[in-house]
Amino acid sequence: MKRLLDIVLAALLLITLLPLMLLIALLVKLTSPGPVLHWSRRVGRHNKLFWMPKFRTMHVGAPQVATHLLTDSHRWITPVGRWLRKTSLDELPQLWSILVGHMSFVGPRPALFNQDDLIRLRTACGIHDLVPGLTGWAQIHGRDELSIPEKVRLEQYYLDNISLWLDAYILAMTLLKVLKSEGVRQADDLPAKNTYQKAA
DSSP, X not given: OHHHHHHHHXXXXXXXXXXXXXXXXXXXXXXXXSOSEEEXXXXXXXXXXXXXXXXXXXXXXXXXXXXXXXXXXXXXBOTTHHHHHHHTGXXXXXXXXXXXXXXXXESSOOOBTTOHHHHHHHHHHTGGGSOOEEEOTTGGGTGXXXXXXXXXXXXXXXXXXXXXXXXXXXXXXXXXXXXXXXXXXXXXXXXXXTOOOOOO
């Protein structure tokens, strides 16, 4: 049932939001040279790797570290990048990942391929058996502000209590928090190995 709902909702949103996504793509293209999408190597269900798309928010050639670690991060973020991150609109291409089955609307956010600590803890708790999500229980309880152990503790709660009603609640709370821009860290999505950065 959850997979069917994912397909139907993702298809409807892709159709409905297509004009907005085309506008964002145009803005990204016109304000900085490079591809419209950034494809990030992520960890999926059963720790299988997949490529997750996001609208590009950094200039091509930016150092592969978290934005807040750059002494002049403002020069690397594109003119529309900070706004896209703050509003989470850079995540819209992941509707495609949901449609093809790499992701779900609700689940643990897919870890970066080099987030070894997070991957190890999730595997030990069985969280790696879940399909990663566009949002999740951890996202509505701190998002980028959470430590790895706290994130995994919250994801364990979701694993133990998963239901369509809980998913509906998470989606509603996510929308509210996105509108308030709560818990968003302005960071690149390719953190240094064994350090926690924004993986959302």
